[in-house]
Amino acid sequence: MSSATASGPLWYQDRGDALFALLKYTTIMFFTVMVLVPLISVVVVSFWSPPEFFGAGPHIIPQEPTLDAWVTAFTGFQDNLINSALIATGTTALALLICIPGAYVFGRQEFPGKEWGFRVIMVALLFPYILLIIPLTDTWYGLGLFNTIPGVILAYQVFVTPFAIWILRDFFEGLPANLEEAAQVFGCSQWQAFYKVILPLSLPAVMATGFLAFLVGWNDFLFSNMLTTGTGPRPAVVTLYLQTVGGESRYWGLVMAQALIVGTPPTVLYMIARRHLTQSFAV
Amino acid sequence: MSNVTAQRQETTQVSRVDRFVGAIREHWFSYLLFLPTLLYLVFLLWIPFFRGVWMSFHEWSSGGANPTWVGLENYIYLLNWDPFYTSLQATLGFGIATFFQLVLAVAAASLVANLDKFKAIVSTGLIIPYTMPPVVTGTIWLYLLDPNYGPIFGYLMEWGVISEPIYWSSSGLPALSVVSGVLMWTFWPFMFLIILASRESIPDEYYETAQVYGSNRVQTFLRITLPQLKSAILVALSIRLVWNLAKVSQAFQLTQGGPGYETSVLGVLLYRFAYSDGQFGMGFAVGMFLLAVTIGFVALFIREFEKARKEGSTA
Numbered sequence: 001m002s003s004a005t006a007s008g009p010l011w012y013q014d015r016g017d018a019l020f021a022l023l024k025y026t027t028i029m030f031f032t033v034m035v036l037v038p039l040i041s042v043v044v045v046s047f048w049s050p051p052e053f054f055g056a057g058p059h060i061i062p063q064e065p066t067l068d069a070w071v072t073a074f075t076g077f078q079d080n081l082i083n084s085a086l087i088a089t090g091t092t093a094l095a096l097l098i099c100i101p102g103a104y105v106f107g108r109q110e111f112p113g114k115e116w117g118f119r120v121i122m123v124a125l126l127f128p129y130i131l132l133i134i135p136l137t138d139t140w141y142g143l144g145l146f147n148t149i150p151g152v153i154l155a156y157q158v159f160v161t162p163f164a165i166w167i168l169r170d171f172f173e174g175l176p177a178n179l180e181e182a183a184q185v186f187g188c189s190q191w192q193a194f195y196k197v198i199l200p201l202s203l204p205a206v207m208a209t210g211f212l213a214f215l216v217g218w219n220d221f222l223f224s225n226m227l228t229t230g231t232g233p234r235p236a237v238v239t240l241y242l243q244t245v246g247g248e249s250r251y252w253g254l255v256m257a258q259a260l261i262v263g264t265p266p267t268v269l270y271m272i273a274r275r276h277l278t279q280s281f282a283v
Numbered sequence: 284m285s286n287v288t289a290q291r292q293e294t295t296q297v298s299r300v301d302r303f304v305g306a307i308r309e310h311w312f313s314y315l316l317f318l319p320t321l322l323y324l325v326f327l328l329w330i331p332f333f334r335g336v337w338m339s340f341h342e343w344s345s346g347g348a349n350p351t352w353v354g355l356e357n358y359i360y361l362l363n364w365d366p367f368y369t370s371l372q373a374t375l376g377f378g379i380a381t382f383f384q385l386v387l388a389v390a391a392a393s394l395v396a397n398l399d400k401f402k403a404i405v406s407t408g409l410i411i412p413y414t415m416p417p418v419v420t421g422t423i424w425l426y427l428l429d430p431n432y433g434p435i436f437g438y439l440m441e442w443g444v445i446s447e448p449i450y451w452s453s454s455g456l457p458a459l460s461v462v463s464g465v466l467m468w469t470f471w472p473f474m475f476l477i478i479l480a481s482r483e484s485i486p487d488e489y490y491e492t493a494q495v496y497g498s499n500r501v502q503t504f505l506r507i508t509l510p511q512l513k514s515a516i517l518v519a520l521s522i523r524l525v526w527n528l529a530k531v532s533q534a535f536q537l538t539q540g541g542p543g544y545e546t547s548v549l550g551v552l553l554y555r556f557a558y559s560d561g562q563f564g565m566g567f568a569v570g571m572f573l574l575a576v577t578i579g580f581v582a583l584f585i586r587e588f589e590k591a592r593k594e595g596s597t598a
Contacts, residue, residue, distance in 0.1 A: 020500060024394050028405060031391050034468070035409055041434050042423050058437035102320030111310035112302075117317065124328055126522065128529040128577045130550050131570035132328070134563045135335035137345070158327050165320065190312045219416035221532035226558060237418045241536055244422050252426040252433075259422045263415035270414040274407055277476070 046070065046257040053253050073257040077236055081261070083149070084218055084235040090153040091160060091217030092210045098157065099164040099209060100202075104194060106165065107172025108180070118169075125162035132158055133226045140227060147232030155223045160216050164209045171205035172198065204276040211273040218266050236262045339568040345561035357568035366544035367552070367569075373459055374528065374548040374576065380463035381524045385516065387467070388474035393508055396482045406479060413472035420469045421533040428461060452538050455545035462534045462546050466527060474519040481515035482508065514590075525577050549573040 045053065046069050047062040056063065105111065106118050136155050137146070145151030175198065183193035199206075221237050228234045240262050243255050270277070307314060339357055341350040361367045395406050412420055427433050430448035439445050451457035485508070493503045531550035534540065540547035540555055547555060549569055556566035 016499070024397060027390065027394055028398070031387075031409055032405065035412060038423060038427055038468075039411065042426065045426070045434075053432065058434050058441055098319040098323055101316035101318075105313040105316045109310070109313040109316075111313040112306045117321075120324060121320070124324060126525045126577065127328065127332075128525060128550070128570070128573050130529040130531065130553060131335060131567065131574060132331050134553075134557050134567045134570065135331040135338060136327075137557070138338070138343075138563060139331065139334065154327070157323055161320070161323050161327075194316075215414065219418075221416065221418045221536075222554070225532075237416045240416075240422060241418050241532075244425055244536060245539070252429065255422060256426060259419045263419035266416065267411055267414045270410065271407060274403075 042256045043260065045253050046260060048253050050251055050253065053251060069254045069257040070261075073254055073261055077239060077258060077261060080234055080236040080239045083233040084237065084262075085265075086149055087152050087156075087224070087233070087235055088214045088217030090149065091156045092213040094153055094157060095160040095164050095213035096206065096210055098161055099168055100199070100206065102161075103165045103168030104172055104198065107169040108175070108198070121162050121165055125166060127162075129159045130222060133222060136223075137226050147228050149233045152224055152227050152233065152235075153217070155227055156213075156217055156220065158223075160213045164213060167212070168202070168205055168209050171202055175201060207273055208276040211269055211277065214269060215266050335567045335570065338564050339571060341564045343562075343564035345557070345563055350564070353564070357565050358571070360565070361568055361572070366547070369544045370547045370549055370552045370569075373544075373546055376459050376463055377466070377527055377548050378524060380467050381520065381527050384467050384471040384474055384523060385520055387471045388478050388519070389512070389516065391471075391475050392479040392482050393504065395479060406475075409475060410472040412469050413476075417469055417530065417532045418536060421465060421536040424461075424465045424468070425537060453542055455542060458538050458542060458546050462537050465533055465537060466530075469533065470523065470527065470530075474523055477519040478512060478515050481512055485511045528573060528577060549576065 041060070044060055044062060047065045047067070048056075049064055049066045049068065052063055102121075106114065106121075132155075136158075140146040140151050140155070143151075145154065179197055179201075180190070180193040183197045184190070188196060218235075219237065221241060224235045225238045225241065228238065240255075240258055243250075243258060338350070340352060340354055342353050342357075343350040391409060395402060395409075398405060427435050428451065430436055430450050436445070436448035440448065449457060451461050489507050489511075490503060493507055498506065528548065529550055531548065531554055534546050534548060534551050535554055538546045540551040544552070549572060553566045553569040553573065556562045556569060
């Protein structure tokens with residue numbers, strides 16, 4: 001009631017509300033169209049047949065829907081998809097192994113050098129990691145890590161680790177203050193307090209971090225293109241890229257099926273991890 | 284006199300070692316858990332970085348056969364090379380595109396936060412471009428914008444808007460606009476994620492109070508939403524700016540950095556030297572310029588981050 005008197009006559013407020021609602025829904029509609037229409041047209045074209053693609057001009061509903069493109073795409077990409085899955089899983093595992101302990105000490109322990117250490121990690125977060133493809137490629141040649149799955153996994157830590165520590169640290173810091181002391185009163189060692197009390201409580205943030213690491217392992221092109229060749233563990237993203245270099249026009253139906261096959265796993269994972277992610281992203 | 288100083292120096296040295304040993308003894312658990320991170324920082328970041336700096340003073344081809352010391356010649360070559368300045372210009376264009384991403388993200392986040400229904404579905408849908416590999420979204424746009432068979436020019440011609448397709452990849456400004464546009468479409472949801480999360484953590488009471496005092500929507504947005512989102516916006520902007528400068532797969536895929544060097548942002552230039560030409564030394568020299576551009580943003584980011592943390596701890 002006080003709000004009505006304060007912001008003027010009721011009819012004015014109603015009109016303002018209606019206008020705002022109109023603006024709100026139009027804009028949101030605009031955003032949705034901007035994102036979804038390109039995606040839908042890509043899905044649609046993957047069901048066209050080649051003659052339809054080259055002959056029929058722009059349309060939406062496939063005239064004779066066929067799964068040919070999908071079957072060809074999937075058979076051709078099988079090995080590369082397995083490589084991608086192995087690389088992404090390995091990246092996630094190694095990232096968690098490095099980041100959970102690291103983020104824990106920065107979130108919940110006091111020790112000399114903490115401020116300094118965290119600053120170094122923040123610098124790493126904003127380091128233009130593209131620089132490192134050069135020395136890493138060169139070193140990987142020498143160490144025999146070039147063109148191997150462990151080599152790619154190790155290289156991906158360059159940009160997974162700082163971001164993961166940053167997100168996890170915030171979560172650890174937000175947990176109640178005396179958890180470890182309480183656990184130690186009940187006879188836990190420092191180590192037990194960490195993995196029996198703190199770790200289970202942090203599962204949502206750990207999942208979010210794991211998801212992000214997987215996303216990097218699956219999505220990245222720069223390092224994997226640089227560090228693998230056709231004879232080695234080439235991931236699907238690089239194979240997809242190679243479909244698009246060269247000549248001007250091609251049978252896009254097939255390429256779109258390939259693109260969607262490569263793009264779907266991380267998107268589905270995102271849908272699953274979404275709830276935890278949103279919490280972790282609050283700054 | 285000098286004896287006393289020497290003695291004093293000795294005692295401080297001893298106590299420093301003592302303190303070091305004491306710290307390790309007292310905090311061994313923390314240091315142990317920090318160890319993997321430290322190994323990562325040393326072996327994957329700093330050693331490769333300094334090795335790269337050293338490489339940039341050489342004519343160093345991929346495979347590392349017989350590098351020759353050339354001193355600063357790589358750097359001097361770049362500074363006297365016209366495409367390098369084309370590249371700097373393109374990098375600036377990329378930077379500007381990041382601000383458009385921010386505008387999209389703030390608008391979408393403040394509106395989505397006001398939705399009563401379907402909030403989860405809408406925000407999830409909006410993020411899809413970011414969850415897919417950039418090479419996938421790049422491929423998608425290559426098809427959509429294909430002058431001969433793509434639907435965008437197909438429809439525009441069918442509706443009579445244009446009479447012939449635009450071959451955007453063959454001239455500078457259209458190519459750069461397409462590359463920045465696709466970059467924007469792919470990465471704005473990252474900012475949206477961060478800003479929406481922070482927008483949702485603003486307590487509802489703030490808005491209720493503002494309403495009681497009779498402020499309208501524009502006023503609440505300017506006086507409550509924006510100030511509350513300040514640190515989120517700065518963090519999202521600086522991370523994205525730095526990452527966009529380093530993220531070159533789409534520019535590389537859409538135009539191969541061409542026509543000429545028109546869309547070769549510094550990152551793409553580096554990649555062309557390293558991947559296409561195998562000139563590692565020259566590539567890293569480009570990287571050093573990229574680093575210089577980035578350091579400005581890093582400084583800003585750290586300052587804001589520390590400030591936000593202090594505000595957070597006093598609140």
